[in-house]
Amino acid sequence: MTDQPSDRHGNSRASDSQADEEARERLLAAADACYEDKGPTRTRMGDVARRAGVHRSTVYYYFPTKDALLAASFLRVLTSTLNGVEECWQTDEPFLAQLVAACLRGTHVARNSAVMRSLVDDHEGLGAAYRAAEGSELWRARLADALVRRLETAAAAGEIRQDLSPDTLARWIVRVTFSLVTEPAQPEDGGDDGVLRNLLVASLMPRL
Structure with a gap:
C-alpha cells in the first residue's frame, strides 16, 4: 500500500x-x-x-534582530517561571492567597535562572528584553493562560476589583513581581512577602 x-x-x-x-x-x-x-x-x-x-x-x-533573540530567551525564562508556579494555583486557598504564593515562588524561580541573573546584571539588556517580550503575541498568550483567565474568574466571584480589566491587573502583577526579581524588598519593608501582601494584594482587593 x-x-x-x-x-x-x-x-x-x-x-x-x-x-x-x-x-x-x-x-x-x-x-x-x-x-x-x-x-x-x-x-x-x-x-x-x-x-x-x-x-x-x-x-x-x-x-x-538581536532584540528578537533576546526577547525569545527572556520568554523562555518566563515560561519556566510560570510552569514552576502552577502548583500554587492548585489549592483551596482564596485567590489572592494563591496569587501571593505564586508570585513568591515565581521570584525564587526567576532569581535562580542563570539567564535572568545575566539580564539583571545588564540593565540595558534587561530593559531591551522586557520591552521586546512585552510587545510579543507569545507574551500575551502566556499571560492569558497563566493570569488573565484566573483574574476573570476571580473578578466574577467577587474576590478582586472589577473596575479595571484583567489585562491591566495582569500587567500590574507582572511589573510588581518583576521589580522584586531585580531588586528584592528590604527586611524593614516586610521582605517580598510584605510588599506583595501590603501593596499588590491591597491594590487588587474589591472596591467598596
Missing part, C-alpha cells in the same frame, strides 16, 4: 516544524550561554552563531 500524497505532505510539514523548533532551541541555548559569559548587551549575533556551530545567517533566519 502506498502512502497518500496528503499524508506525505503532512508528515513532511510536521518534520519541518520539529526541525525548526529544535534549531531554535539550539540557538537559544547558545544565546543563553553567551549572555552568561558576556552579558546580553555585549553579545553579538556572530557570538551566538559560533557557539551554536552555525553560520550567522542561520541565526538571522530564526531571529531577525
Whole structure:
C-alpha cells in the first residue's frame, strides 16, 4: 500500500516544524550561554552563531534582530517561571492567597535562572528584553493562560476589583513581581512577602 500524497505532505510539514523548533532551541541555548559569559548587551549575533556551530545567517533566519533573540530567551525564562508556579494555583486557598504564593515562588524561580541573573546584571539588556517580550503575541498568550483567565474568574466571584480589566491587573502583577526579581524588598519593608501582601494584594482587593 502506498502512502497518500496528503499524508506525505503532512508528515513532511510536521518534520519541518520539529526541525525548526529544535534549531531554535539550539540557538537559544547558545544565546543563553553567551549572555552568561558576556552579558546580553555585549553579545553579538556572530557570538551566538559560533557557539551554536552555525553560520550567522542561520541565526538571522530564526531571529531577525538581536532584540528578537533576546526577547525569545527572556520568554523562555518566563515560561519556566510560570510552569514552576502552577502548583500554587492548585489549592483551596482564596485567590489572592494563591496569587501571593505564586508570585513568591515565581521570584525564587526567576532569581535562580542563570539567564535572568545575566539580564539583571545588564540593565540595558534587561530593559531591551522586557520591552521586546512585552510587545510579543507569545507574551500575551502566556499571560492569558497563566493570569488573565484566573483574574476573570476571580473578578466574577467577587474576590478582586472589577473596575479595571484583567489585562491591566495582569500587567500590574507582572511589573510588581518583576521589580522584586531585580531588586528584592528590604527586611524593614516586610521582605517580598510584605510588599506583595501590603501593596499588590491591597491594590487588587474589591472596591467598596
